[in-house]
Amino acid sequence: MTPDHTLRLTRDHESTSANTFRLVPDPPVFVRGEGPWLLTADGTRYLDLVCGSATTSLGHGHPAHLAALQEVMATGIMHTGTRLPSPFRAALYDRLLAILPPELTRIQLVNSGAEAIEAAIKSAQFATGRSRLVAFDGGYHGRTLGALSLTSGDRIRAPFHLLEASIDILPYPGPGVTPDQALAAAETLFAQRFEARDLPALVLVEAVQAVSGLYSAGASFLVGLSSLCRAYDIPLALDEIWNGIGRTGRWFGFDYSGIYPDFVIMGKSLSGGLPLSALAASDRFLGRWPAGMHTSTFQGNPLACAMAVATLDTITNYNLLGHVTDVIAPIMAAALEPLLNLPGISDVRMAGAQVAIEFRDPGGQPDPARAVALQTRLLHHHILAYGGGRSGECLMLVPPITLAAEPLSEALSKLKELVESTA
Numbered sequence: 001m002t003p004d005h006t007l008r009l010t011r012d013h014e015s016t017s018a019n020t021f022r023l024v025p026d027p028p029v030f031v032r033g034e035g036p037w038l039l040t041a042d043g044t045r046y047l048d049l050v051c052g053s054a055t056t057s058l059g060h061g062h063p064a065h066l067a068a069l070q071e072v073m074a075t076g077i078m079h080t081g082t083r084l085p086s087p088f089r090a091a092l093y094d095r096l097l098a099i100l101p102p103e104l105t106r107i108q109l110v111n112s113g114a115e116a117i118e119a120a121i122k123s124a125q126f127a128t129g130r131s132r133l134v135a136f137d138g139g140y141h142g143r144t145l146g147a148l149s150l151t152s153g154d155r156i157r158a159p160f161h162l163l164e165a166s167i168d169i170l171p172y173p174g175p176g177v178t179p180d181q182a183l184a185a186a187e188t189l190f191a192q193r194f195e196a197r198d199l200p201a202l203v204l205v206e207a208v209q210a211v212s213g214l215y216s217a218g219a220s221f222l223v224g225l226s227s228l229c230r231a232y233d234i235p236l237a238l239d240e241i242w243n244g245i246g247r248t249g250r251w252f253g254f255d256y257s258g259i260y261p262d263f264v265i266m267g268k269s270l271s272g273g274l275p276l277s278a279l280a281a282s283d284r285f286l287g288r289w290p291a292g293m294h295t296s297t298f299q300g301n302p303l304a305c306a307m308a309v310a311t312l313d314t315i316t317n318y319n320l321l322g323h324v325t326d327v328i329a330p331i332m333a334a335a336l337e338p339l340l341n342l343p344g345i346s347d348v349r350m351a352g353a354q355v356a357i358e359f360r361d362p363g364g365q366p367d368p369a370r371a372v373a374l375q376t377r378l379l380h381h382h383i384l385a386y387g388g389g390r391s392g393e394c395l396m397l398v399p400p401i402t403l404a405a406e407p408l409s410e411a412l413s414k415l416k417e418l419v420e421s422t423a
């Protein structure tokens with residue numbers, strides 16, 4: 001199919017809620033992926049610093065991924081449903097246990113991040129017999145009704161009927177909110193709910209809020225929140241869907257704080273681009289609810305599970321966590337922190353192999369137009385960059401965690417040149 005035909009069919013028939021034409025009216029149509037590069041039919045290479053919304057962290061066509069897919073395809077079994085065991089699913093449980101906190105010995109596999117959030121809500125409600133939920137201002141947890149109810153953002157919430165009556169939203173550390181203030185707000189809420197005999201079934205938090213522009217909660221906040229949750233016997237879930245599996249330079253973003261959450265929720269880069277998410281918890285939550293309480297048709301698909309095993313093995317075998325902390329993060333910091341001196345750039349936030357550059361106008365208001373203009377200019381220079389921030393005021397880079405120093409440095413030089421020329 002030609003690129004024009006692809007664009008025409010997509011434009012005419014895709015649900016308009018898809019993001020395909022959000023940045024430009026004629027996005028490139030890629031026909032091949034090679035490591036960090038995406039190629040159009042005429043062989044033009046684009047450096048992919050978006051990674052399919054943080055899914056293809058090992059880059060495209062990684063040999064370990066291709067071998068894993070071939071191994072499954074050679075069996076001829078694409079799925080056996082949820083009622084039969086699968087060696088590929090079992091291997092994934094084995095690998096996940098090796099990187100998770102020791103108490104979290106049970107895994108629920110699902111198909112998307114939002115569904116993993118739903119599964120966490122349901123299993124916490126089932127185990128505690130409680131209904132109330134707590135999330136944080138600025139959090140992003142997905143678009144199904146339950147997950148969206150716990151997500152910030154008027155534009156994406158307003159048209160729908162959410163579960164607001166049973167949800168409390170707490171402040172997250174960030175601009176105008178210190179970690180101590182955020183902890184005090186959590187303590188006040190928990191004490192009130194305890195008095196009212198209406199404790200939450202679950203507290204859901206991200207160690208680093210990525211979608212709203214890369215805000216880190218910080219270790220002191222996570223340690224404090226974890227001990228408050230223990231004191232009130234409220235299960236704590238860490239949403240690691242974006243940051244987990246190496247993005248921050250550790251297996252999980254919360255690893256920097258040393259806490260032991262009750263739930264760890266994974267997705268995105270776990271399976272290198274195939275639809276798979278996972279929820280890990282102890283027996284209390286995932287070892288006691290009866291068969292069939294949360295299932296879905298494609299759960300634990302062998303192709304997706306084999307991809308996930310290959311992802312985890314590759315990160316371990318090639319020390320990609322070290323590559324993030326020792327190569328990617330320092331190059332990004334050295335290249336991009338000086339941008340803070342330029343007019344219109346209000347912040348440069350980093351967390352491992354990712355950065356958010358925040359733009360504000362002279363009046364101090366978020367400047368999404370400039371963030372979008374830069375993404376478009378980068379696209380014209382064959383570099384794919386992402387948008388983020390509550391009003392779209394951030395330009396985000398989410399490179400593969402395999403990316404070598406040279407293409408990264410070259411892309412960052414081009415970015416600096418474009419930022420300076422639009423200052």
Ligand SMILES: Cc1ncc(COP(=O)(O)O)c(C=O)c1O
Pocket residue numbers: 053112113114115140141142143206210211239240241242243267268
């Ligand atoms: C932290 C976080 N949680 C949940 C989700 C939802 O995942 P999905 O889009 O796979 O439903 C996302 C997606 O961006 C996310 O970043």
